[in-house]
Amino acid sequence: MAKTKLTKLEKKLKEFSRFLEExxxxxxxxxxxxxxLSKSIKVELNVKKMSINLSFLEYGLYLDxxxxxxxxxVRNLQTWANAKGINVxxxxxxxxxxxxKAHPWLYKWGDAKFDKKLKKMxxxxxxxxxxxxxxxxxxx
Numbered sequence: 162m163a164k165t166k167l168t169k170l171e172k173k174l175k176e177f178s179r180f181l182e183e184x185x186x187x188x189x190x191x192x193x194x195x196x197x198l199s200k201s202i203k204v205e206l207n208v209k210k211m212s213i214n215l216s217f218l219e220y221g222l223y224l225d226x227x228x229x230x231x232x233x234x235v236r237n238l239q240t241w242a243n244a245k246g247i248n249v250x251x252x253x254x255x256x257x258x259x260x261x262k263a264h265p266w267l268y269k270w271g272d273a274k275f276d277k278k279l280k281k282m283x284x285x286x287x288x289x290x291x292x293x294x295x296x297x298x299x300x301x
Contacts, residue, residue, distance in 0.1 A: 178204040188266035227263030
């Protein structure tokens with residue numbers, strides 16, 4: 162089976178997906194106690210669909226946005242509470258009463274800056290391809 166030759170846009174998107182994965186991991190340095198969330202980050206490029214898919218452990222979204230008050234098992238909190246010297250039952254009660262604070266890491270630069278970074282990395286040489294790709298995304 163012959164390998165498909167990647168277009169300039171595909172090569173740049175692949176480069177951008179690697180950059181995005183590394184940047185997201187860097188954003189987590191201070192807030193990823195066990196390192197499991199960082200290890201779970203996967204940015205995959207689907208060249209045929211011209212899409213970039215991001216996946217990570219579910220609690221990453223809650224870390225990014227914070228949570229409303231809710232009940233959680235002591236088992237989920239034990240390791241972190243022990244390392245911080247916090248009573249795990251007090252922590253559990255606090256989360257049930259107050260929720261958790263947001264520690265944004267997903268798109269620290271916001272959508273406009275994300276778009277600007279994408280365009281800068283991809284460059285003007287493939288702008289027409291990028292514009293066509295965006296039109297495709299909007300119609301799907």
